[in-house]
Structure formats: C-alpha cells, structure tokens
Amino acid sequence: MEEKETNISSRTMPLIPLRGLxxxxxxxxxxxxxxxxxxxxLEEAMVHDQLVFLVSQKEAEITAPSLNDIYQVGTIAKIKQMLKLPGDTIRVLVEGISRGKIVNVLQETPYFQVEIEERSYQSEVTTDSETEALMRSVIDAFEEYVDISNKISPEILITIAEIEMPGRLADTIASNVFIKPGQKQEILEAFDPLERLEKLYKILLEEVEILQIEKKINSRVKKQINKVQKEYYLREQLKAIQKELGEDEGVVEEVADYKEKLKKLKFPKDVHEKIEREIDRLLKLSPAxxxxxxxxxxxxxxxxxxxxxxxxDRLDLKKSSAILDEDHYGLKKVKERILEYLAIRQLAKSMKGPILCLVGPPGVGKxxxxxxxxxxxxxxxxxMSLGGVRDEAEIRGHRRTYVGAIPGRIISSIRQAGTxxxxxLLDEVDKLASDFRGDPASALLEVLDPEQNHxxxxxxxxxPFNLSKVMFITTANTLDTIPRPLLDRMEVxxxxxxxxxEKLxxxxxxxxPKQIKEHGLKPANLQVSEKALRDIINYYTREAGVRNLERQIANLCRKVAKRVVEEKLKTIxxxxxxxxKYLSNPIYRYEMISQKDEVGIARGLAWxxxxxxxxxxxxxxxxxNGKLVLTGQLGDxxxxxxxxxxxxxxxxxEALDIDSDFHTNLDIHIHIPEGATPKDGPSAGITMATAVISAVTDIPVYKDVAMTGEITLRGRVLPVGGIKEKVLAAKRAGIQKVLLPIDNKRDLEDVPDNVKKKMDFVFVEHMDEVLEHALKRGEKNED
Structure with a gap:
C-alpha cells in the first residue's frame, strides 16, 4: 500500500500554539x-468552519510566544467540543485532519491568523513490496516497544494492525509513543509517508534499545533490594536469638506492663479475654x-x-433548677424535662439515659x-458536630486492617470524657450527609436506640460497649431533613x-454583662437603657434567636471601648x-405591611x-381566558x-356574589413578593383564597388582619404548625387581629401572655368565618 499526494491547497485560519504537545x-x-x-x-474558529491550525512551541516555558518561537509545520484540526472550566480556561476536544505549513502570517493580534499550505494524500492499492516491508518492520518494532515499556495498552496493537495506509500508520504510532517533543515534530514535518515511516522506525529502534537497558538496570536494582531484605531477615533472627538469651527485654517488659494494668482494671469477662489475647499476640510478632x-x-x-x-448524678432538684435558671432565661419545657428525669432517677436507679432532640431556629441556645x-x-x-459528616466510619470507626485505623468519634468522645x-451532644443532626462512604444516619440508629445501645x-x-447510661442530646434546626427511623428514636x-x-x-x-467582660470593660463604663435595648432588638435584628443581638451588643461594646481609651471616659x-451614633442607621423597620385597607392584598403568616x-x-x-398565574417562587x-x-x-x-363565569373570563395572577426566596408549605391556603375573593369582588381586606391555615375544596380550614413563631411575627409587623384554625387553639398556650393581651385572636372553622373577619364588607374600591 502507499499514499499518493493528490492535492496542495492554500487556506487561511487561526493558529493556536501548543506547549509540550x-x-x-x-x-x-x-x-x-x-x-x-x-x-x-478558538472563538474565531467557532464562528466560521471550526478549523484551527495547531502548532507546537519550540520552548514550552514561553507564555507569550512569537512566530520565531513556534514550528512552521503543524496540524489542521477540527474543533469537536468546547467546555468552559473555572478560572477562564476552556477545555477543547479536537480531531487532527491533515498537515500544513505556514507560508504567510496575516496578523498576530488579537490572535494569530496565518495562511497555510495544506497537503493531503489519498491511498491506492499497489504492489510496492518495499513499502509493505517497511510497514511490517515498524509494526514489529512498535510491538516490541509496547511489550517492554508496559505503559501502553496492548489493545492499541489491534488498531495498528488494521491500518493499511503507511502515512496514517506512522501518525497513529507516533501519537502513542512516549518520545521527546522534538522527535514528534520531526515525524510531523515529514510530509512524504515513506520518509515518515523511516524516521519513525529509526526512533522506535532507539527507544527499544534504551528500554532494554532500563530493564537491565531495574533487574540489577531489584537484586540489590532482595539482598537488603535478606539482611533485614537475618537481623530479625539475630534479635530473636538475643531475646532468647535475655539480652533484649523491651517487648517482654511492655507486655508485662499491659498485663499489670489489665489486672488492676475491672472489665467484663469477654472484654478481659479479648484484650489478653491481643497482649499475648504482641509477644509473637516482630517489634518492627x-x-x-x-x-x-x-x-x-x-x-x-x-x-x-x-x-x-446530682439528684438535688432545687440546685439543678437553680443552675439551669442561672445559665438560661425561659426554655420552660426543656428545664421541666430535665427535672423530670432527675426525679425519676431518684426513684429508679437503673433508668436508661434519655435521648432528647432540641429543635429550633439558630441562636436560641440549643x-x-x-x-x-x-x-x-x-x-x-x-x-460531636454532625454537620457535613458523610463517612460512616466517623460513627463506627475503621476496621483494623491497616496502619492508622482508629475508633469512631463516639468511642473517642467517651474516652475523652473518661466516664x-x-x-x-450530637450537634446539627439535621445536616448529616451520605455518599459512597456509607450512611452515617443509619450508623447512628444503633447509637440512639435505647433498646440496642447497651x-x-x-x-x-x-x-460491645454499653452506651445505655449516656444521656444523648441532639440539636436540629428542622425535622424535615432528619431520616424518619432516626427521628423515631428521639424525644423531640x-x-x-x-x-x-424574653430577648430583653x-x-x-x-x-x-458577658460582652462587657469580654471587651475588657467594667460595668460602670457602659450603661444601656431598657428602651435602647428594645430598639436594638426591634430595629437592628430580625431573628428568632439572639445570636445577631449579641453581635450588635458586641459592636456597641467595641465602639464604647474605643471612646473609653481615646477620651478617658468613665461612664457612657x-x-x-x-x-x-454607635450602631449607625437602623437595619429593619417594624410597621404595618400596608398603610391602608386594599383590594386583592391579604396578609399571611409563615414559618x-x-x-x-x-x-x-x-x-x-x-x-x-381563565389562566391561573402563580409567581414568587412557590413550591408545589x-x-x-x-x-x-x-x-x-x-x-x-352565588353566595359570594361573584360572576359565575369569572374563571373563564378572567386571568388571575397570584404573586408573593421576594421572588428570589423559595416558599412552600400548607399554611397560605386561606390567605390566597381571601386575596382572590377580595380581588374579584372588589372588597378591601383589613390592613391589620393576618391569617394562617390551609383550605379544603369545601371551605374547611385545616390546622397548621409554627403558631408561636407566626404570632410573634404578626406582633412585630403591627398586626392587631390574627385568624387561626380552630384546631390550633391549643397551640396558643405556647404564646406568652403579654403578647396575647395585646392582640385579638379569632379561631375559624370555615372559610365563611375568615371572610367575615377579613373583608371590609359594604365598602367597594373607590378607583
């Protein structure tokens, strides 16, 4: 076979210099x-025919090459795929088409544009025995190269054997051989297929010879290593003989020390036997x-x-209660549960440790x-913080199959505690993750199951280690992401x-007092009035907890500390x-959502x-024509x-005095502002229905009424969760009347009395009752 040159053409295209390739x-x-x-x-090539001229640099270290720094012969390639990577880098997939030589440079900025001379060949069947012999020699040399190097997959030989064109054979082998860039360029610059094969054959023979020498050197080095290993074995035998003669008592003394400790400590029988077996094994193994x-x-x-x-345990209820009150204000339910546990401990000495799950927003003191x-x-x-824990071995530990194996963090923490x-405390249990390394949440099931953790x-x-006496407390911001089997083991x-x-x-x-102390101030240096504290709470923070409140107080202390040092003031x-002056402008405003009663706007409450x-x-x-448009990033x-x-x-x-064809004649658009914030949950049903009825009947909704509850097709109002948080949000917004589902009446017990006294609560069972309190009947929109 041979390839004959059939065409020499000239074309213009963008050029990309390649480093080390x-x-x-x-x-x-x-x-x-x-x-x-x-x-x-690249961008220029993609705009036109996706063809680009790829040329190697003479020196890979040059970052801004000129035409003198690149070779004249390269490859015309077609761009197959482009992928943008981080850091303004583009990954390109190309396929080489044919050789080309630069004959003229058209421009150098903003990219290289060159005129190249392209040469293409076409194959035809001949009886050229010299070419056939050369191809076979190259293939034999390449097979020997693959066999010695062990760096190339043998499957490539199957592909090589099927190539019949000498030029393509040379190019394919050259692209798979590990040779210097200059040698590859030499093969690339050989336009004649036979000349290319001869150069490749010469390079392959040189590489095979070098690899054979490397193989001999490796064999010699391996023999030397075997000799070193033999000497090591003999030294170990010598150590054993010395030990028998009593010349080295190090390991024996260590084992005796372990056995002495084992006698002093009281272990369960099976644990004692297991440790003793491991100590005995230590004697039989080489110290190294x-x-x-x-x-x-x-x-x-x-x-x-x-x-x-x-x-x-300290079983003095009064003292324990005093300590809890000393450290925390409020949190009545948590304190009651702990005192109940202590009371039962006095009556039943063998009670298992409870597993409590404290659930609440960030910053509430969990x-x-x-x-x-x-x-x-x-x-x-x-x-133990569980946030982001993905590896099951974090809980259960690693198996003793390799050096560096350690127990899981449960056993490590027990050892750290010393009891x-x-x-x-298992912090952030709702932020557990799982991947190919296992499921830590499933591993926690045994830890948090009172029937199994003994x-x-x-x-x-x-x-087995007995965890039944450990008092586990977990914390979470929400129960939604905690796996159900794990949640079932905990008391929420x-x-x-x-x-x-409470914040005040x-x-x-x-x-x-804490921040005054931490900032090196004295109580006399800073005096904050009650009204100023209320303003910090209302206008500089908006949170369920007190974390940001503490940050603002710390900010205040820093400003005061600066003035105390600079101006030598004793009291501020x-x-x-x-x-x-100290905290700049207020961040938040607490006022009515709307300043007047409006048509089509209803106020809802969310958790x-x-x-x-x-x-x-x-x-x-x-x-x-009856479309329902929902915007504001609403969930299903x-x-x-x-x-x-x-x-x-x-x-x-008919009962609402609405046109019976409103759903076919009108498009209804329901929008909840703050579209960038995802919103979902079954608590806005009656609010949306009220807003729609107000819009189609042109009756305003009272501005100081807020509501929460789900609606059924027959108008029943269903209960929802988060009543306390919603009521507190309504109070902050200046709402006077709150409509709640009748089944949520018991949840109002959690709301503080001072909040309930300042607001009017109406418990509704049907949508008709909602409309009765929400719509300003008898008054149509004036517009």
Missing amino acids: TVFPYMVIHFDVGRERSINA SAETGVIRNYIDWALNLPWNKETK TSIAKSIARSLNRKFVR KNPLF DFTDHFMEM IRIAGYTEE NIASKYLL KITPANLK TMVGGDTLSIEVTPMRG VMKESAKAGISYIRSRV
Whole structure:
C-alpha cells in the first residue's frame, strides 16, 4: 500500500500554539486553553468552519510566544467540543485532519491568523513490496516497544494492525509513543509517508534499545533490594536469638506492663479475654512489623476506655433548677424535662439515659442549654458536630486492617470524657450527609436506640460497649431533613423563637454583662437603657434567636471601648437618642405591611427556619381566558393550595356574589413578593383564597388582619404548625387581629401572655368565618 499526494491547497485560519504537545492527523485529543490569544483564536474558529491550525512551541516555558518561537509545520484540526472550566480556561476536544505549513502570517493580534499550505494524500492499492516491508518492520518494532515499556495498552496493537495506509500508520504510532517533543515534530514535518515511516522506525529502534537497558538496570536494582531484605531477615533472627538469651527485654517488659494494668482494671469477662489475647499476640510478632503498631494502639484504646467508670448524678432538684435558671432565661419545657428525669432517677436507679432532640431556629441556645444540663447533672460534657459528616466510619470507626485505623468519634468522645455516662451532644443532626462512604444516619440508629445501645460495637474495638447510661442530646434546626427511623428514636422538644420581652431579659441579664467582660470593660463604663435595648432588638435584628443581638451588643461594646481609651471616659450611657451614633442607621423597620385597607392584598403568616415571618399575598384579575398565574417562587404545596382555593370560590360564586363565569373570563395572577426566596408549605391556603375573593369582588381586606391555615375544596380550614413563631411575627409587623384554625387553639398556650393581651385572636372553622373577619364588607374600591 502507499499514499499518493493528490492535492496542495492554500487556506487561511487561526493558529493556536501548543506547549509540550504535538497533535497528529487522525488523532483525537483534548487540551486546555487559557491564554488570551488562543481563546480568541478558538472563538474565531467557532464562528466560521471550526478549523484551527495547531502548532507546537519550540520552548514550552514561553507564555507569550512569537512566530520565531513556534514550528512552521503543524496540524489542521477540527474543533469537536468546547467546555468552559473555572478560572477562564476552556477545555477543547479536537480531531487532527491533515498537515500544513505556514507560508504567510496575516496578523498576530488579537490572535494569530496565518495562511497555510495544506497537503493531503489519498491511498491506492499497489504492489510496492518495499513499502509493505517497511510497514511490517515498524509494526514489529512498535510491538516490541509496547511489550517492554508496559505503559501502553496492548489493545492499541489491534488498531495498528488494521491500518493499511503507511502515512496514517506512522501518525497513529507516533501519537502513542512516549518520545521527546522534538522527535514528534520531526515525524510531523515529514510530509512524504515513506520518509515518515523511516524516521519513525529509526526512533522506535532507539527507544527499544534504551528500554532494554532500563530493564537491565531495574533487574540489577531489584537484586540489590532482595539482598537488603535478606539482611533485614537475618537481623530479625539475630534479635530473636538475643531475646532468647535475655539480652533484649523491651517487648517482654511492655507486655508485662499491659498485663499489670489489665489486672488492676475491672472489665467484663469477654472484654478481659479479648484484650489478653491481643497482649499475648504482641509477644509473637516482630517489634518492627506494622501489625505490632496496630496491636499496641488497640491495647492502649481498650485499656483507657471507661468500661466501669461513671460520675454520680446530682439528684438535688432545687440546685439543678437553680443552675439551669442561672445559665438560661425561659426554655420552660426543656428545664421541666430535665427535672423530670432527675426525679425519676431518684426513684429508679437503673433508668436508661434519655435521648432528647432540641429543635429550633439558630441562636436560641440549643447547644448552650446542653452544657447547662451537663453542669446541673454533674456529668462530663462531650460534643460531636454532625454537620457535613458523610463517612460512616466517623460513627463506627475503621476496621483494623491497616496502619492508622482508629475508633469512631463516639468511642473517642467517651474516652475523652473518661466516664461511661457523660452528656453527649450530637450537634446539627439535621445536616448529616451520605455518599459512597456509607450512611452515617443509619450508623447512628444503633447509637440512639435505647433498646440496642447497651452493646454498641465499634468496628475498631470489635467489642460491645454499653452506651445505655449516656444521656444523648441532639440539636436540629428542622425535622424535615432528619431520616424518619432516626427521628423515631428521639424525644423531640421544640424551642421556639424568643419574644421581645424574653430577648430583653436575655440581653440585660446575660449578653450585655458577658460582652462587657469580654471587651475588657467594667460595668460602670457602659450603661444601656431598657428602651435602647428594645430598639436594638426591634430595629437592628430580625431573628428568632439572639445570636445577631449579641453581635450588635458586641459592636456597641467595641465602639464604647474605643471612646473609653481615646477620651478617658468613665461612664457612657446609651439611650435611644444616641444609639444611632454607635450602631449607625437602623437595619429593619417594624410597621404595618400596608398603610391602608386594599383590594386583592391579604396578609399571611409563615414559618421559617429562623422564626416566623409575614407574607403579603397580592392578587390581580385581568381580562383573559381563565389562566391561573402563580409567581414568587412557590413550591408545589402552595400551588396546590391556590388551585384548591380557586375551586372553592367557583363552588360558592352565588353566595359570594361573584360572576359565575369569572374563571373563564378572567386571568388571575397570584404573586408573593421576594421572588428570589423559595416558599412552600400548607399554611397560605386561606390567605390566597381571601386575596382572590377580595380581588374579584372588589372588597378591601383589613390592613391589620393576618391569617394562617390551609383550605379544603369545601371551605374547611385545616390546622397548621409554627403558631408561636407566626404570632410573634404578626406582633412585630403591627398586626392587631390574627385568624387561626380552630384546631390550633391549643397551640396558643405556647404564646406568652403579654403578647396575647395585646392582640385579638379569632379561631375559624370555615372559610365563611375568615371572610367575615377579613373583608371590609359594604365598602367597594373607590378607583
């Protein structure tokens, strides 16, 4: 076979210089492009015929090459695919088409544009025995190269054997051989296929010879290593002989020390036997072996675990109650549950440790209340953050199959505590993750199941450890992301957001004294009035907890500390009048959502992970053909609530005095502002229905009425959650009357009395009652 030159043509195209890379015809390869001129060349190629001229640089280190820094011969390639990577880099997939030589440079900026001379060949069957012999020699040399190098997959030989064109054979082999860039360029510049094969054959023979020499060197080095290993083995034998002669008692003394510790400590029988077996194994192994280190580590862990050590609970209810009140204001339910546990401990000595789950918004004190509980019980406190934990071995530990294996964080924390009954805080249990390394949430099931955790087995320890006396407390912002089986093991205690009065007490009794101390001030240096504290709470923070409130107080302390140092002041008083001077302009405003009664705008109440919030639901009817448009990034549940509300209205058109064809003559657009914030949940059904009825009847909705509840097709109002948070949000927004589902009446007990006294609560059972209190009947829109 041979290839005959059939065409020499001239064409213009963009050029990309390549660093340390040579592209051959028929070669499919991807590379990254990051230089500006190269990116411009890519964009130019994509605009036209997707063809680009790829040329290697003479020196790969040059970042901005000129024409003198690149070779004259390169490859015309077609761009197959482009992928943008981070950092303004583009990954390109190209296929080499044919060789080309630069004959003229048209431009150098903003990219290289060159005129090239392209040469293409076409194959035809001949009886040229010299070409056939040369091809066979090249293939044989390449097979020997593949066999010696072990760097190329043998499957490539199958592809090579099927190629009949000499030029393509040379290019394919050259693209798969690990040779210097200059040698690859030499093959690329050989336009004649026979000349190309001869050059490749010469290079292959040289490479095979070099590889054979490398193989001999490797064999010689391996023999030397075997000799070193033999010497090591003989030295180990010598050590064993010395040990028998009593010349080395190191390991024996270590084993005796372990056995002495084992006698002093009281372990369960099976644990004692297991540790003793491992100590005996230590004698039989070589001191230098890797397994010896693993066994030593295992014995140390086993001997230092508190198998029988435990602290005595403080069972004085009054003292425990005083400690809880000293550290935290409010949190009545949590404190009651702890005191109940202590009371039962006095009556039943063998009670298992409870597993509590404190659920609430960020900043309400879930983690800090756990520390206070530990102090009130006189227990050791350990904390394990579960946020982002993906590896099951974090919980159960690693198996002892490699050097560096350690127990899981459960056993590690128990050892850190030094007792078998600490208070164990599993923080952020709702943020557990899972991937190919296992499911940590499933691994926690055994830990948090009171019926199973009396014999929790860590993969590293391989012995059951009793966790039944540990008091586990978990924290979460929401229950939605906690797996149901895991949640079933826990007793949920909800911690709602704080009211203004609670925040005021927390700020004056805890946060302000704490920050004054941390900033090196004295109580006399800073005096904050009650009204100033209220203004910080209302106008500088909007949260369920007190974390941002503490930040603002810290900000205030910093400003005061600066003045105390600079101006030598002894006392600075903060009042509403000068608060702005220290904390700048207020961040939030608490006022009515709307200043007047409006048509088509109803005020709803929503629960979020950071507390309650108010929603203004706007409805506008327009002439159309009955479309229902929902905007504001609503979830599926809210969309279904809107459709259910429309269906209810259609079934009650006569009672509501609405045109029976409104659903076919009007397009109804329901919008909830803050479209960038996702909103979902079954609590806005009656609000959307009220807004739609107001819009189609032209009757205004009272501005100081807010509502929450789900609607059915027959107009019944269903209960919803988060009542306390929603009521507190309504109070902050200046709402006077709140409409709640009648089944949520019991939830109003959680709302503080001082809030209930200032607001009017109406419990509704049917949509008719909602309309009676929400719509300003007898008054049509004046517009």
